[in-house]
Amino acid sequence: MTSAETGYNFAYLDEDSKRLIRRALLKAVAVPGYQVPFAGREMPMPYGWGTGGIQVTAALIGPDDVLKVIDQGSDDTTNAVSIRAFFSKTAGVATTTVTGEASIIQTRHRIPERPLKPGQIMVYQVPIPEPLRWLEPGETETRVLHALGEYGLMYVKLYEDISRHGRIATSYDYPVEVFGRYIMSPSPIPRFDNPKLDRSPALHLFGAGREKRIYAVPPYSPVRSLDFEDYPFAVQRWPEVCAICGASDSYLDEVVLDDGGRRLFVCSDSDYCAGRAGKGSPPQ
Amino acid sequence: MTERPGLAPGFEDYGLSSQRVFRLALGCLSRPCRALDFEAREGRPAWPLPPVAAALALTLLDSATPVWLSPSWRKAGDWLRFHRGCPVGGQAEKAAFILAASPAELPPLASLNQGSDRYPDSSATVIVASVLPLDGRRPWLAEGPGLDGPVIFEGHGLEAGFLDQWRGNRAAYPRGVDIFLAGEKHLAGLPRSVSLADFSGGDSRCM
Known part of the structure; x- marks a missing residue:
């Protein structure tokens, strides 16, 4: 072994x-x-x-x-x-x-x-x-x-x-x-x-x-x-797109940038984001 | 050594072989009614059971799993006890694993441990030697989790009367037994969640 x-x-x-x-x-x-x-x-x-x-x-x-x-x-x-x-x-x-x-x-x-x-x-x-x-x-x-x-x-x-x-x-x-x-x-x-x-x-x-x-x-x-007929199940959507790869279809994390309240949204899936941004994951 | 079948060797490398066999078994249960090729490279001529059933038994059995062996396979009792330390020879109703040399030697499914409503996982698992159909003579329609829509299941040597037994097993869901069909060089799974219907008879009963 x-x-x-x-x-x-x-x-x-x-x-x-x-x-x-x-x-x-x-x-x-x-x-x-x-x-x-x-x-x-x-x-x-x-x-x-x-x-x-x-x-x-x-x-x-x-x-x-x-x-x-x-x-x-x-x-x-x-x-x-x-x-x-x-x-x-x-x-x-x-x-x-x-x-x-x-x-x-x-x-x-x-x-x-x-x-x-x-x-x-x-x-x-x-x-x-x-x-x-x-x-x-x-x-x-x-x-x-x-x-x-x-x-x-x-x-x-x-x-x-x-x-x-x-x-x-x-x-x-x-x-x-x-x-x-x-x-x-x-x-x-x-x-x-x-x-x-x-x-x-x-x-x-x-x-x-x-x-x-x-x-x-x-x-x-x-x-x-689980849901109700008059309250059907729905997923979250964001008005923003990913700040790195521009994806509008992925789950976004909110990142606070400074004390002034500036923030941006990035993909939570790092592989998906890197793939879209043209930076494929390095071979391991 | 050959005169002492109970002492025939098991897997050469238990860790690697049992992992490989388990993944195959998991694949069979999660994609039911599909015969997966089983290249029994672990099999030894001295094994008292056919290689696929034997490999599955070595992979899954231990002292926590009482085993019932059908008459033609009783001779494997010593070997299983020696390698896996499993209790052998008790009643079929109380066994965690049922090993049957053919569908004809299988006790009625309803007589086996079905598990309880609160613990349906405590039910028996059946490993039965089977054959791939030579002419597809028993087309059944299988449907359930793991299947992307209904598929034709060719019975693998199960008797016609098995269909009624399986309906009973399916009706008791989530209680019920799960079946592995162990062929010469293939393995297929039939978990309790799958419904079978007679394809030729136009019976479209599903879950």
Whole structure:
């Protein structure tokens, strides 16, 4: 086994742990949107830094994979850089920042702007997998609600949003219904990204390390963002375009420039932006 | 060594082989009813099971997964216990994995562990030896997650009566069993989320 760092198993995680995660992943794919409990392991980083996603990636990854890691759309932030380095070190795999070249994309809270392809796998880092958790704190209760498909609470929450704000104000982690059965948290992606999940050709796997849950959306699965007939689901739009590449179709981050309140908007997806601006990502 | 099939070797490199086999299994469940070529380069002549089923068993089984073996495959019990430490020989209803040498040796799906409403993931997974249809004689229409619209599924040697069993399995969703069809050189997945209908009979019942 050739890994860059000796003394660790391939991709860090031991084979017993990988196997139980793999069995959980197969169940998760068979029951789209259902949260499979798994015996999550301690990883060499704190909860909140992607321990769930890393365990899923470690159970998936092989020598032929090409890994991309993004954090809020960017390949260059601390979390993304260190997870990429973690897997090059422990598994010796190739990494990339180019969406189209990756076989596995681990992500914290964005789906890339470039359409995903069949065969690609998205791995999400999930802080709170239970979409009903803020409405019903008890795990035994939420289990029953999921078992019964009793999701009235969630609609009441969205309705309260409308009565308070005049619209559904939930802007990220916007709940979805998967394959007409389970209500699922898409992880804190902006609701701008929700439509990309619907009938996506890629496989989407979600790992929550602290809460020890794994769930999945198989390719081409119907994923519906919850809404009401008179308040249909809609994504955010900006009057501005990206200040670097001029994109009008991507998710924009607001950057404050000075104390005078000047600001500009740039693409959150750094690969998409660099590609459009003609500065393709450097080969790795 | 050949007189002791229970001690036949497993994977030469467990980490790399199990990763490769798992990715294939994941691909089969997430793109159901499609036979993926399985180049069983791990397979050894001494294995007591056909290479694809054996590789899948080595990849997924361990002490947490009680296994039930169909009569023709009982001889593999020692080998599985030796390599994976899995409990073998209990009742089919309580097994986490069902390994069957042919669709005819498969217990009725409804008699297997279906999981519970709260924990549908606790259900059984079936690995059954199958054959690719020689003449496409049993065209079924498959529909569900992982499929970009309905596809023709040629049954892989499953009996005609399987369709009724599968309807029952599908009706219990999200409870139910998931099936891997392990051929000589291919693997296909049939997760519980997929509905099958008789294509020739014009039955267009879907999810």
